[in-house]
Amino acid sequence: MKKIIRLFVAIFCLFFVLQAMPGSFLPVLRSGLQKAVRLGSDATILLAEQIDTLTGGTDPSGTGKNADKAAHEKTPGKADPGAEPVNAPGEERKTKSSEVPAEETPAAKGTGSSAEAEKGTGSSAAPEKETDSSAAPEKETGSSAAPAEETAPDKEPDRAFPLDETDVFYYYYTRISKEERLLYDAMLALAQAADVENGTEESRLISLNPSGEEFAESYTRAYNALISDHAELFWIAQGRARYECRYYVLPSFGGKYKVVLSLKTDAEDANARTVFSEEQRQLKEAADRLLEEVDFTQSEAAIALRIHDLLIDSAWYNVEAGTDDYAHTAYGALVEDSTGNPGGALCDGYALAYEYLLQRAGLTCTMVCGYAGASEEDSEKHAWNLVRLDDDWYEVDPTWDDLDFLLFPSEEGYDLLLEALSDEEYMQRIRHYMFNLTTEEISAFTPGDEYRYVSYRGWVTLLQPSVHIRFTAEESEQTRDYVTPLAPAAEGTWYTWEMLTGNE
Numbered sequence: 307m308k309k310i311i312r313l314f315v316a317i318f319c320l321f322f323v324l325q326a327m328p329g330s331f332l333p334v335l336r337s338g339l340q341k342a343v344r345l346g347s348d349a350t351i352l353l354a355e356q357i358d359t360l361t362g363g364t365d366p367s368g369t370g371k372n373a374d375k376a377a378h379e380k381t382p383g384k385a386d387p388g389a390e391p392v393n394a395p396g397e398e399r400k401t402k403s404s405e406v407p408a409e410e411t412p413a414a415k416g417t418g419s420s421a422e423a424e425k426g427t428g429s430s431a432a433p434e435k436e437t438d439s440s441a442a443p444e445k446e447t448g449s450s451a452a453p454a455e456e457t458a459p460d461k462e463p464d465r466a467f468p469l470d471e472t473d474v475f476y477y478y479y480t481r482i483s484k485e486e487r488l489l490y491d492a493m494l495a496l497a498q499a500a501d502v503e504n505g506t507e508e509s510r511l512i513s514l515n516p517s518g519e520e521f522a523e524s525y526t527r528a529y530n531a532l533i534s535d536h537a538e539l540f541w542i543a544q545g546r547a548r549y550e551c552r553y554y555v556l557p558s559f560g561g562k563y564k565v566v567l568s569l570k571t572d573a574e575d576a577n578a579r580t581v582f583s584e585e586q587r588q589l590k591e592a593a594d595r596l597l598e599e600v601d602f603t604q605s606e607a608a609i610a611l612r613i614h615d616l617l618i619d620s621a622w623y624n625v626e627a628g629t630d631d632y633a634h635t636a637y638g639a640l641v642e643d644s645t646g647n648p649g650g651a652l653c654d655g656y657a658l659a660y661e662y663l664l665q666r667a668g669l670t671c672t673m674v675c676g677y678a679g680a681s682e683e684d685s686e687k688h689a690w691n692l693v694r695l696d697d698d699w700y701e702v703d704p705t706w707d708d709l710d711f712l713l714f715p716s717e718e719g720y721d722l723l724l725e726a727l728s729d730e731e732y733m734q735r736i737r738h739y740m741f742n743l744t745t746e747e748i749s750a751f752t753p754g755d756e757y758r759y760v761s762y763r764g765w766v767t768l769l770q771p772s773v774h775i776r777f778t779a780e781e782s783e784q785t786r787d788y789v790t791p792l793a794p795a796a797e798g799t800w801y802t803w804e805m806l807t808g809n810e
Contacts, residue, residue, distance in 0.1 A: 317388070481789070496568065513562055549567055587635070611803070620640075622708070660704050706739075726766055
């Protein structure tokens, strides 16, 4: 009995000691008592419970509140709102990005006359000089158009396809100078404005003298890059709207120039911007419908091939289209040309549509312009694509892959030609002969034996030697294309059609 009395006296004495002890030490004491005393004593259990009462639980912060416990309690079956989303199987796919072309491109199928050879700088007026030393300078940094790096980062695991245009990587933007990006940004901001009115303006502070030849070239290059990168701005590329430019000299800011841009539409058409917005919506919806047939869990090369095939299956070459027709745009290839023909396109329409679709698929693609034909002497203006796969570039001409053949019964070998055209396996090879070539191959193409159709009647080939020659920097003043010379040479040899399909 005396032992029990002494034990309770000891317990109550310990309570007074615990009240004066630092809170952070109490959990340690409690844990130590529970582990050290294994006698099953009621007094020991009581002591542990009293420590809990004094501390409010085992909060390591010593605040006396059981905040840690409350913070980690979850309702069974309810997701933690702070947890990262879990991706579906196959959803994580690396991507690199995209690119685009110059403005002047061909017309006759496979070759053709340019959409508007003089339109490269063309939709913008010459700058007007105005002196205003008090004008406030614009902020020189902060591009809204695209990342400055040439190599886009791998896509985030939760990114969904197809991409919105704001997530697309634009190749030519990364290849132009800092000052040209400022002009590009201003043009893009005007094009993306809620409404294009004559009073809408964007200004940038630059170092180039707007009255000099260097500025004229940079201005044209920025414009070329914009309409080549952004196939959705087809209405600007086709002259439905035009940029006008004026500038102020700012002596108080080191002699820099404040360039002011505006985007003008037909003053008599008050609904022009509404029409353009509706057409852009139609383009996006048409692209989304086509991309619904793409498996985005596949490799980038397989996705590029699938999109190539879907495009040439849906578009057709409209040889009758004029220079100002929407057939020169992605809208013509994916929606309709200016006369309402669904899918009616010319070579630049094919190239811009392929670029737009690959951009939305998270791939890097651009358009290049130059000359193409049976030989250099017989070539005409043309447009085609460059695609980047695993850091290698490949040349693709979807226009020439979309082959049409006109046969007449009187032609020699007519029956053999019909037989070749009806052979699905042979025609699949023919419809990919301009898919994923190197620059060297496409510059001087010679069909090999694999492009011959052989039967008991003999053999026939539907192809002939051809050339694709890009515009050069030395020709830029004449062609008004200042971005094609910025495009890289294609040296990729791995992702051929034969490799991707197993048709060796």
